[in-house]
Amino acid sequence: MNAKMLEALSRRAVGIGLVGLSLALIVALVDPEHFWPSYLFGHFFWLGLSIGSAGLVMLHHLTGGRWGFAIRRILEAGARTTVLMAVLFVPIFFGLSSLYEWTHAEAVAADDILRHKSRYLNVPFFSLRAVLYFVVWIALAQLVTRWSYEQDRTGDPKLSHRLRALSGPGLVLYGGTITFAAVDWVMSLEPHWYSTIYGIQFILGQGLTAFAAAILIAVWLSRARPLSEILTSDVSHDLGNLLLALVMLWAYVAFSQFLIIWSGNLPEEIPWYLRRTRGRWEGMAGLLIIFHLLIPFLLLLSRAMKRNVRTLAALAGMILTMRVVDLYWTIMPAFEERGIGPHWSNAAAFFGIGGLWFASWARAAMRHELIPVHDPGAVEGRASHE
Amino acid sequence: MAERTDIYGLLAEFNAPEKVLAAAQRAYAEGYRRMDAYTPFPVEGLAEALGFHRTRLPILVLLGGLFGGALGYALLYYAEVIDYPLIVGGKPFHSWPAFIPIVFETTIFFAALSAVLGMLALNGLPMPYHPVFNVPRFALASRDRFFLLIEARDPKFDREATRRFLEALGADGVWEVEP
Incomplete structure (x- = not known):
């Protein structure tokens, strides 16, 4: 049954992906101004799902816990999509001059701050770094999934030790590369502005995105074995607690940045928030406070909500939607400043890339068991339930 | 029917965790509610058998x-x-x-x-006095014995009938607890 569900998902996702990307391609030809922000936003959201998945897999190898065995194969399939996201990043190299002000020699020459930053923010170094990030992400994602899949076949418990040994340094590398990637690809859209908590915000955001998506997928797949047996109310409770913790961490970091910049009220920092609390963006900021923090926080305090997989899935769906809004609110006002407002191609590129992402995910998920059958911890976790 | 008694309750002693667990389940099924168990280590399922409920x-x-x-x-x-x-x-x-x-x-x-x-x-903490300590053998609850206490204020409590019931459950001994 799972195989059929994944097959159907994959087919539908390819369809949505191709339609979305075709529409985006038309926009790219007739209205490239609107295409590039759409593509960058769509790509960055789905990339976050891929690398957030790999980060959570490594986190689970270090911490253990029965919550992880229910969603690990879903996250591993997510990590496998990093290759697709690397391929989809290639077009961005052709849009650099549309996306980033610091690629224009005249603008840099006329601006002291940009001139000082030009040793870091220049096209060759930027491209080299982007290649490096993807090399690191793909290498880690492939290793961390290959050894886990290998364990399904051989049952070798040594692989668990190897995965744990990889995960510690792997997470350090992830933290560093995501921080730099967020600075390069998103923060440098407004090259005068800076925030030192930015990297953590993206790491947490991507982890939360991947976690919420994995919960949704796990509940969807729990209509059939093996997840119908694994996703007990105890596991659902654990997942709910972790979701609550991630939501609070996200809010903590997001508020910290705001509080510091609001207190300082400095001319090079505060415009970032002024831009994002005016007009339509103000409403969006309100949505984030209500639906990304207040409502999930209050509802996730309830034991009954966490122990019921249906309500947990509904909350995960709400948070996932808010993750999209948060990223949109972070990226897009930078373009509105240059007169490029929201556009229907934002959705076209988002669903186009998302369709291909899900197709790639479903293909990776189909090829393997949906739970790590021979992981010593998973076997132990099941035994303690009986 | 419950009569006015001058004891706090009856304490039954068992020598294995399965026995006290089975006894608690039987006593709960029999209708006893005001009871408690004392064991040297946590016994899985015992709290539920005693009718443990979530607090406010x-x-x-x-x-x-x-x-x-x-x-x-x-x-x-x-x-x-x-x-x-x-x-x-x-x-x-x-x-x-x-x-x-x-x-x-x-x-x-x-x-x-x-x-x-x-x-x-x-x-109900701190609790400087608890009647179960009046039974000298209760000290073994922290070593290798398992105890089930049925309080006298349980509506079903009857000094003789409850004692016979506990003995029938395989208790090694049943002690009256002074208030």
Whole structure:
């Protein structure tokens, strides 16, 4: 049954992906101004799902816990999509001059701050770094999934030790590369502005995105074995607690940045928030406070909500939607400043890339068991339930 | 029917965790509710067998947290707006973003405080005296014996019938507990 569900998902996702990307391609030809922000936003959201998945897999190898065995194969399939996201990043190299002000020699020459930053923010170094990030992400994602899949076949418990040994340094590398990637690809859209908590915000955001998506997928797949047996109310409770913790961490970091910049009220920092609390963006900021923090926080305090997989899935769906809004609110006002407002191609590129992402995910998920059958911890976790 | 008794209850002694667990389940099925078990280590399922129920502690903690948050906000509002208004960094007196960290702290503080105090209150702690210690063999509850206590105030309690019932459950001994 799972195989059929994944097959159907994959087919539908390819369809949505191709339609979305075709529409985006038309926009790219007739209205490239609107295409590039759409593509960058769509790509960055789905990339976050891929690398957030790999980060959570490594986190689970270090911490253990029965919550992880229910969603690990879903996250591993997510990590496998990093290759697709690397391929989809290639077009961005052709849009650099549309996306980033610091690629224009005249603008840099006329601006002291940009001139000082030009040793870091220049096209060759930027491209080299982007290649490096993807090399690191793909290498880690492939290793961390290959050894886990290998364990399904051989049952070798040594692989668990190897995965744990990889995960510690792997997470350090992830933290560093995501921080730099967020600075390069998103923060440098407004090259005068800076925030030192930015990297953590993206790491947490991507982890939360991947976690919420994995919960949704796990509940969807729990209509059939093996997840119908694994996703007990105890596991659902654990997942709910972790979701609550991630939501609070996200809010903590997001508020910290705001509080510091609001207190300082400095001319090079505060415009970032002024831009994002005016007009339509103000409403969006309100949505984030209500639906990304207040409502999930209050509802996730309830034991009954966490122990019921249906309500947990509904909350995960709400948070996932808010993750999209948060990223949109972070990226897009930078373009509105240059007169490029929201556009229907934002959705076209988002669903186009998302369709291909899900197709790639479903293909990776189909090829393997949906739970790590021979992981010593998973076997132990099941035994303690009986 | 329950008669007026001058004892606190009956304490049955068992030599294995499965036996006390089975005895608790049987006693619960029989209709006994006011009972407790004492074991040298946690016995899985025993709390449920005794009819363990969730307490109102979570709601107490929630109320404590809300009270702490409101108190923190009121304190800041009073200090910053009413009692000693002071312009800091050109901001309005009522600058809520600056209040948040302290409101957060007082929320956590009062929630934690009500968790600890509420737990103690609902548990009936501190309890300097408990009648079970009047049974000398009760000291073995922290070594290798398992005890099931049925209190005399249980409506089903009957000094003789309950004693026979406990003996039939395979108790190694049944002791009367002085109040």
